[in-house]
Amino acid sequence: MRVTVVGPGAMGVFFGVRLAQAGAQVNFLDHRPERVAHLDQNGVLLETLEGEEIHLPLKASADPARALAGTDLALICVKAYQTEGIAQLLARHLPAGARALTLQNGVGNVEALVAALGPERVLGGTTSEGIIGLGQGRARHAGRGLTNLGPAQGEVDGFCRELAALFTAAGFTTQAVAGVQNLIWTKLVVNVSINALTAILGVPNGRMLEIAPAVEVMEAAMNEALLVGQALGVEFLHPDMPAAVHEVGRRTATNRSSMLQDLSNHRRPEVEFINGAVARAGAELGLAAPVNQTLTRLVLALEQAR
Numbered sequence: 203m204r205v206t207v208v209g210p211g212a213m214g215v216f217f218g219v220r221l222a223q224a225g226a227q228v229n230f231l232d233h234r235p236e237r238v239a240h241l242d243q244n245g246v247l248l249e250t251l252e253g254e255e256i257h258l259p260l261k262a263s264a265d266p267a268r269a270l271a272g273t274d275l276a277l278i279c280v281k282a283y284q285t286e287g288i289a290q291l292l293a294r295h296l297p298a299g300a301r302a303l304t305l306q307n308g309v310g311n312v313e314a315l316v317a318a319l320g321p322e323r324v325l326g327g328t329t330s331e332g333i334i335g336l337g338q339g340r341a342r343h344a345g346r347g348l349t350n351l352g353p354a355q356g357e358v359d360g361f362c363r364e365l366a367a368l369f370t371a372a373g374f375t376t377q378a379v380a381g382v383q384n385l386i387w388t389k390l391v392v393n394v395s396i397n398a399l400t401a402i403l404g405v406p407n408g409r410m411l412e413i414a415p416a417v418e419v420m421e422a423a424m425n426e427a428l429l430v431g432q433a434l435g436v437e438f439l440h441p442d443m444p445a446a447v448h449e450v451g452r453r454t455a456t457n458r459s460s461m462l463q464d465l466s467n468h469r470r471p472e473v474e475f476i477n478g479a480v481a482r483a484g485a486e487l488g489l490a491a492p493v494n495q496t497l498t499r500l501v502l503a504l505e506q507a508r
Contacts, residue, residue, distance in 0.1 A: 408455025
């Protein structure tokens with residue numbers, strides 16, 4: 203399978219390297235010509251949990267027609283606020299028959315891709331793998347997690363099963379399942395609980411779990427998200443979501459959440475697509491979500507202050 207990773211940040215590098223090791227033909231599409239030049243000259247490097255450094259000469263291009271030519275899968279690894287623009291680009295350049303898969307944080311990514319490509323060409327999914335960016339073309343694996351994927355609409359088909367098998371061969375614990383919104387909201391509850399608070403406190407995931415007042419706020423934000431999700435008809439993947447959230451925090455204890463990394467590197471955080479999305483959905487349903495609204499405002503205030 204030929205895979206074009208759209209966005210060679212930490213997540214893109216991590217998945218690109220692992221999928222290439224599993225036998226996929228991997229290249230990158232990037233909007234920054236200077237980073238394309240760096241990747242073409244230096245390749246990409248992944249530091250594993252065991253301390254091994256894997257260096258691969260994977261190529262990149264800033265030309266979407268060139269990067270996507272002949273691809274079977276566009277793996278979307280950009281920030282949620284960039285998805286709509288990427289969806290329009292894919293509508294022009296993604297080959298007929300190829301599909302797009304989003305494993306991004308937040309809600310709205312599947313919807314943006316479906317609006318541009320149609321539901322039959324879109325896959326959604328989630329991953330709780332911990333990944334830390336180390337600069338251009340470099341990433342560190344910081345914690346193992348679960349990866350789920352499935353069609354935007356309908357039942358799991360042969361392509362989904364083939365893709366799940368590729369991810370499994372790449373070392374990911376993967377399932378192909380129907381009901382993509384159930385996947386996304388399950389991951390959203392985890393992100394709502396962990397990302398904003400670790401970004402505000404400036405601590406790794408595991409350290410937050412050691413701070414009793416932070417755990418109280420985490421659980422309040424989580425409970426708001428669960429109530430909103432249940433009102434929307436979401437069937438969460440874990441029967442005990444609070445236990446699942448704590449387990450993700452422990453399993454990725456040394457990981458710095460993507461939102462913390464964004465604030466630390468003066469990048470726009472995705473909080474409006476995570477905690478902000480819960481607050482907006484709650485307002486539409488007549489359910490107050492004051493904790494998530496406050497966390498959203500605090501992260502945005504930190505962004506502006508820095």
